[in-house]
Amino acid sequence: MWKFIIRRVAIGIFILFVVVSTTFFFSRIVPSEPAQKWVGAHATEEQIEAAKIELGLDKPLYSQYIKYLGDLLKGDFGMSIVSHRPVSLELKNAIPNTLELVILSVILAFAIGLPIGVYSAIHENTIFDHLGRFISVGVISMPTFWVALMLQIIFSTKLGLLPLTGQMDTILKLTNPLDKITGFAMLDSVITGNWRVFKDLILHAILPILTLMSYSLGLTSRMTRSILLEVLNEDYIRASRAYGIKERIVIWKYAIKNVLGTVTTVLALSAGYALVNTFVIEAVFSWPGIGSYISRSVINLDYPAIIGVTLFASVSYIILNLIADIIVALDPRIRFVKGGD
Amino acid sequence: MNMKYTKVISILLVVLITVVAAGCSGGEEQQGNDNTPKTVTYVTHSDPMVFWDPAETWAIEIVALQNIYEPLVRIDPMNDNEFIPVLATEWKSSDDGLKWEFKLREGVKFHSGKELTADIAARSLKRTIDLGKGAAYIWDGVKEINAKDDNTLEFVLERPLPMLYIVSSAYGSYIYDPDLERDWYYEGNADGTGPYKLNDYSKDSEVILEKFQDYWGGWNQDQFDYAIVKIVPESATRRQLLVRGEADIVEQMPLEDVEALKSDDNILISDITSYQQLYAFLNTQKAPLDNKYVRQALSYLMPYQDIVDHVMLGSATQARGVIPPNLWGHGKDLMQYNYDLDKAKELLAQGGYPDGGFKLLYTYTAGDKNEQKVGELFKDALSKVNIDMEIRGMTVDSKYDLAKATDPNDRQDITMLYWWPDNVDPQGYMYSQFRTEKEVGFNFGYYSNPEVDRLIDEAIAISGTSIEEATEKYIEAQEIILDEAPAIHLYCENYVRPYRKDLKGYADNPAYPNAVFFYELSR
Numbered sequence: 001m002w003k004f005i006i007r008r009v010a011i012g013i014f015i016l017f018v019v020v021s022t023t024f025f026f027s028r029i030v031p032s033e034p035a036q037k038w039v040g041a042h043a044t045e046e047q048i049e050a051a052k053i054e055l056g057l058d059k060p061l062y063s064q065y066i067k068y069l070g071d072l073l074k075g076d077f078g079m080s081i082v083s084h085r086p087v088s089l090e091l092k093n094a095i096p097n098t099l100e101l102v103i104l105s106v107i108l109a110f111a112i113g114l115p116i117g118v119y120s121a122i123h124e125n126t127i128f129d130h131l132g133r134f135i136s137v138g139v140i141s142m143p144t145f146w147v148a149l150m151l152q153i154i155f156s157t158k159l160g161l162l163p164l165t166g167q168m169d170t171i172l173k174l175t176n177p178l179d180k181i182t183g184f185a186m187l188d189s190v191i192t193g194n195w196r197v198f199k200d201l202i203l204h205a206i207l208p209i210l211t212l213m214s215y216s217l218g219l220t221s222r223m224t225r226s227i228l229l230e231v232l233n234e235d236y237i238r239a240s241r242a243y244g245i246k247e248r249i250v251i252w253k254y255a256i257k258n259v260l261g262t263v264t265t266v267l268a269l270s271a272g273y274a275l276v277n278t279f280v281i282e283a284v285f286s287w288p289g290i291g292s293y294i295s296r297s298v299i300n301l302d303y304p305a306i307i308g309v310t311l312f313a314s315v316s317y318i319i320l321n322l323i324a325d326i327i328v329a330l331d332p333r334i335r336f337v338k339g340g341d
Numbered sequence: 342m343n344m345k346y347t348k349v350i351s352i353l354l355v356v357l358i359t360v361v362a363a364g365c366s367g368g369e370e371q372q373g374n375d376n377t378p379k380t381v382t383y384v385t386h387s388d389p390m391v392f393w394d395p396a397e398t399w400a401i402e403i404v405a406l407q408n409i410y411e412p413l414v415r416i417d418p419m420n421d422n423e424f425i426p427v428l429a430t431e432w433k434s435s436d437d438g439l440k441w442e443f444k445l446r447e448g449v450k451f452h453s454g455k456e457l458t459a460d461i462a463a464r465s466l467k468r469t470i471d472l473g474k475g476a477a478y479i480w481d482g483v484k485e486i487n488a489k490d491d492n493t494l495e496f497v498l499e500r501p502l503p504m505l506y507i508v509s510s511a512y513g514s515y516i517y518d519p520d521l522e523r524d525w526y527y528e529g530n531a532d533g534t535g536p537y538k539l540n541d542y543s544k545d546s547e548v549i550l551e552k553f554q555d556y557w558g559g560w561n562q563d564q565f566d567y568a569i570v571k572i573v574p575e576s577a578t579r580r581q582l583l584v585r586g587e588a589d590i591v592e593q594m595p596l597e598d599v600e601a602l603k604s605d606d607n608i609l610i611s612d613i614t615s616y617q618q619l620y621a622f623l624n625t626q627k628a629p630l631d632n633k634y635v636r637q638a639l640s641y642l643m644p645y646q647d648i649v650d651h652v653m654l655g656s657a658t659q660a661r662g663v664i665p666p667n668l669w670g671h672g673k674d675l676m677q678y679n680y681d682l683d684k685a686k687e688l689l690a691q692g693g694y695p696d697g698g699f700k701l702l703y704t705y706t707a708g709d710k711n712e713q714k715v716g717e718l719f720k721d722a723l724s725k726v727n728i729d730m731e732i733r734g735m736t737v738d739s740k741y742d743l744a745k746a747t748d749p750n751d752r753q754d755i756t757m758l759y760w761w762p763d764n765v766d767p768q769g770y771m772y773s774q775f776r777t778e779k780e781v782g783f784n785f786g787y788y789s790n791p792e793v794d795r796l797i798d799e800a801i802a803i804s805g806t807s808i809e810e811a812t813e814k815y816i817e818a819q820e821i822i823l824d825e826a827p828a829i830h831l832y833c834e835n836y837v838r839p840y841r842k843d844l845k846g847y848a849d850n851p852a853y854p855n856a857v858f859f860y861e862l863s864r
Contacts, residue, residue: 033738040392040399040475042763042773045782047474083390083544084397085527090544149577157581164585165578170547170569171380174540286573288546295574296388296545 001329008325012318019314020072020307024065027303034081037300055079068307077311078304082296087308090293095312096183097167098278098289105209106271109216114263117224118251124229133225136218144277148211148284155207162206165286169200208285212277216270223266224259231258261331268324272317378566379864381844383857384579384588388545388572392475393526395515395533396468399475399763403511404592405548405570407856409452410515410533413443413462413494413508416765418667418852419613424505428457428516428534429494438501438806443508445492449557451518452531452538459488464519476513476763501805503766510764511853536860537568547571550859563845563863583608583839589862590840590847592855596654602839611838614658615851617761618665619711620774621703621719621829622785626749629699634692636826640678641685642722643829652714656837660830662819663770667851669808670767670800672816676823678830686726697727701754704743707734712757715831730755745781756785765852766804767815771797775822786827793818 035051036043043051052058056067071078077087113136120132139147156164163169167185168178178197181188186205189198231237232255240250275290282291290309297305383404391400395410413429416422429443449457463486470480485497496504508514518532531539536558537550548570552560571588573579580598582588584605594602602608623630623639630636645659658666662675689695703719705712716732723730733753735743746752760783762769773782776797777789800814822828836849846861 036738042399042476042769044478045780050473083388084392085529089528093544152578152581164581164587165573166546166571170382170549170571171377171567174378174380174549174551174567283574284578286546286571286575286578288543292545292574 004329005322005326008322012322015318016311016314020069020311021065023307023310024068024303025061027301027306028061028064030301034301034303037081037302038084055081072311077308080297080305081302082300082305087304090305091290091308091312092183094288094290094293097185097287098275098282098291100184100186101205101208101212101278101281101287101289102271102274104205105213105274106216106267108209109213109220109270110263110267112213113217113220114224117221117263118228118256120221120225121228121232122251129225132221136221138218139214140218140222142214144211144215145280145284147214148207148281151207151210152284163204165284167201167204167288168197169204172197172200208281208287211281211285212274215277216267216274219266219270220263223263227259227262228255231255261327264327265324268320268327272320275313275316379564380567380569381565381590381859381862381864382569382571382582382588383590383859384571384573384582384592385855386572386574386576386579386593389570389855390542390544390548393529393531394472394474394523395465395517395526395531396472396477396513396523397475398515399512401855403853403856405539405550406515406531406533407511407535407853408537408550408568408859409531409535409539410517411535412510412514412516413445414505415850416506416509416852417850418765419848419850422669422765424509428462429508432505434504439498441496441498441504442489443494443496445494446557447492449534450555451534452553453518454555455518457516457534459490459492459494461519462494462516463488465515465517468519469513469515476510479507479510479513479764498805500802503804503808506764506766509852511856512763514764540567545572556860558860561863565859565862565864568857568859583841586841588841589844590838590857592838594837594839596656596837599656599837599839600654607842608839609842611840611847611849612656612835613849613851614666615761615834615836615854616665616668617759617834617854618660618663618770619715619831619834620758620760621715621831622756622758622774623827623829624749624752624754624785624787625825625827626787627752627754629692629694630701630754632692632694633825634688635694637678638685638688638692638726639723640826640829641681641688642719642726643678643831644680644718644722645678645831646680647718648715649832652711652718653832653834656835657832658835659832662816662830663775663822663828664767664815664819665770665833668762668765668767670771670812670815672812672819675816675819678823678826680722682725689726697723700729700731703730703732703755703757704735704740704753705732705757706737706740709734709757715757744785749787752787758783758785761854768801768804771815771818772801775818775827788822788825788827790821790825793821796821 035048035055035057038051038055039047056064068078075088077091079085080087080090083090116132120129123129152164155162176194176197178185178188178194179192181191186198186201189201237250237255240254278289278291279294282289283295290312293305294309297309385404389401389404391402392398395406398406411427413427415425415427417425428446428449430446431444432442434441445457445459445462451457466486469477482499482502483496484499487495489495516534521532529542536553536556538553540549540551542548550568552566573582576595576598579588579591579594580602583591599610603610623636625631649655649657649659659677661677662672664670689697703716705716713734720730720732740756743753744756760770760774774784775788775793776784777794778784781787796814796818800811803814804811836851838849840847843864845863
């Protein structure tokens with residue numbers, strides 16, 4: 001088992017290296033003039049030349065690449081071409097905001113999707129089942145940016161129940177400043193007992209989280225339903241029922257165990273999907289996270305920032321995959337045979 | 342799942358819900374205690390914070406920085422180029438124009454509490470010049486900057502310069518604390534003498550400015566305690582925020598949205614002619630546009646009015662010459678080409694192309710809808726005289742690469758360029774775009790005329806002593822340029838900004854593009 005995990009981690013590191021290298025070279029092959037962007041639109045030739053030296057762009061690409069890798073190992077992501085600030089600093093501020101959305105949406109998708117799936121499976125082919133399936137197929141198929149806009153129009157513009165954009169009300173930020181402890185705003189507001197801010201944060205997060213969880217929710221409930229239906233037809237379930245064990249216990253104790261493994265695996269992967277989805281959603285909700293950051297960086301071909309985000313996204317993906325693999329590996333029926341996984 | 346776990350989870354859920362509920366109700370109790378501060382909100386489409394060091398500033402960060410830092414003097418182009426004393430209260434120049442003295446305002450404090458002295462002012466400008474970044478070149482020709490006494494700043498010049506136009510520049514003209522380091526600024530800090538200090542910055546979200554209690558101008562109760570620059574990339578969302586009253590002023594709205602907002606009783610629209618002018622440069626070194634008559638014919642074929650009406654939806658003014666209106670050097674009696682098919686046919690015949698029959702390449706920056714639409718309308722107009730045109734959208738860099746190809750015959754025939762000034766001086770429009778260049782910079786017509794070169798040089802030299810004489814020279818040069826038509830002068834964009842009707846004191850100043858002076862506002 002440990003051998004398996006170590007192998008996985010080693011492969012992960014190798015993938016990271018490949019990802020960093022390809023992003024580095026691809027973002028440099030695309031025609032762009034980073035030095036020009038660094039100094040401004042009306043810069044003179046001399047200013048551009050000076051900027052090239054300052055940014056190390058005067059050196060051949062391979063030595064830039066080696067230097068970049070070296071800096072990366074030291075945790076230095078370089079300077080953003082657009083904002084002239086260290087990418088690591090900007091990532092440090094943006095990542096918690098995005099993770100907050102992703103984690104909450106995945107937890108909620110699981111907490112809501114699983115019971116719906118179970119209920120659908122038990123009441124197979126009833127109206128509820130059809131409705132549930134209709135909704136889950138629907139939310140998977142709807143483009144997220146459209147869902148986001150619709151939620152905004154309904155809950156914010158028409159009903160006026162929830163804020164339109166942003167993470168937190170600005171005036172509240174001034175009257176009840178939030179101390180930064182972990183960088184996760186909601187967690188910080190709980191730790192410091194800043195309840196007004198906490199409430200405001202929740203209100204602002206509802207629409208983005210609803211948008212983000214729609215896909216995972218649909219996926220979870222559908223997966224749960226179909227796997228549970230399969231499991232319920234197996235012999236050991238029939239045997240349990242024949243013993244006269246209560247149906248509730250049959251499902252929640254015996255059947256669900258065989259569902260959970262697959263569903264959590266799917267969920268871990270859908271967290272990766274949610275992470276990518278924030279790229280679109282954050283722009284719509286003006287959410288100050290990784291998604292807003294990458295869209296601005298791509299528009300400006302800000303390559304240190306692009307690599308920084310890519311790196312973060314790949315690390316997340318690798319970790320999520322690892323989690324999924326470990327969950328599968330925890331199943332005692334899976335054995336580690338020499339020479340194979 | 343074991344029943345025990347179910348229980349544990351249920352308990353956790355109950356606890357969580359209670360905490361949330363407690364949090365919410367706790368909030369209600371506190372609500373009555375604080376008086377809400379007065380805030381004004383300006384919504385922009387992208388994060389303005391590009392340059393943090395006041396010596397380097399050269400982009401839209403002036404949206405915030407113009408409120409944090411101050412120059413010696415500001416200029417009001419909408420009011421006959423009046424100079425407004427800011428950190429300098431009076432100024433005078435020597436008779437030969439080689440020495441300028443600025444008296445500094447007394448009792449000015451930095452946000453840090455430090456007092457402003459002539460020594461600090463002199464050293465901050467010297468730092469800007471020494472760093473040589475951003476718009477530092479505006480100080481070219483300044484030999485020395487001295488602190489004559491505690492509040493007299495002296496400039497010694499190599500040649501007479503239009504100093505007031507330089508010290509009032511939107512970029513590179515700030516007086517700041519020269520003892521602060523560049524890194525400190527880029528950690529997200531600022532320290533100026535302006536009415537607002539930086540309170541908080543969250544990237545891609547907002548910049549919060551807080552009123553500086555000790556500001557030399559003092560405060561009255563109608564002014565704002567906080568000024569917020571909010572970043573909202575979605576234009577539909579920006580519009581919503583304005584309509585709901587959560588935004589006071591909005592930058593960069595699609596003109597279709599502006600049209601719709603005009604019917605809202607709570608919203609006013611500020612619409613002024615900016616300095617941003619669009620040019621179509623004609624390749625004067627490649628056939629057939631090396632022929633003056635063909636270039637003139639093309640100038641008559643541009644459907645100017647349709648472009649202003651349908652591309653810009655009326656939010657633009659047809660250009661008259663190289664230099665935009667409101668900027669000195671503009672000639673209000675200069676000739677203007679207008680769409681005239683017959684004249685164009687006549688000129689084409691004169692140029693040796695009575696039946697057209699050639700093909701042109703039009704390049705523009707991909708993504709710029711206006712340049713693209715101009716291209717489409719122009720192509721349509723050209724087809725009437727049997728001229729074909731390929732419209733090619735390119736990235737800025739590849740567009741420039743093509744425009745700078747070694748052989749002029751490899752370059753495009755027509756390319757689009759916007760120009761705007763760094764300070765209120767027409768020099769850039771004339772010098773960078775129409776003066777002979779050894780290596781191609783921004784003169785994309787590849788135009789070279791010794792007479793025009795001489796006039797531009799003379800205008801620049803004399804601008805230090807007499808704006809009137811410099812204007813005459815520039816007008817003379819523009820007459821030649823208009824006749825020889827190395828470029829088609831399209832339109833000058835208007836800055837259109839919808840804002841809330843109850844906001845008092847808002848006046849857009851084109852010399853400081855996109856900036857809002859929050860100190861002037863009240864409600």
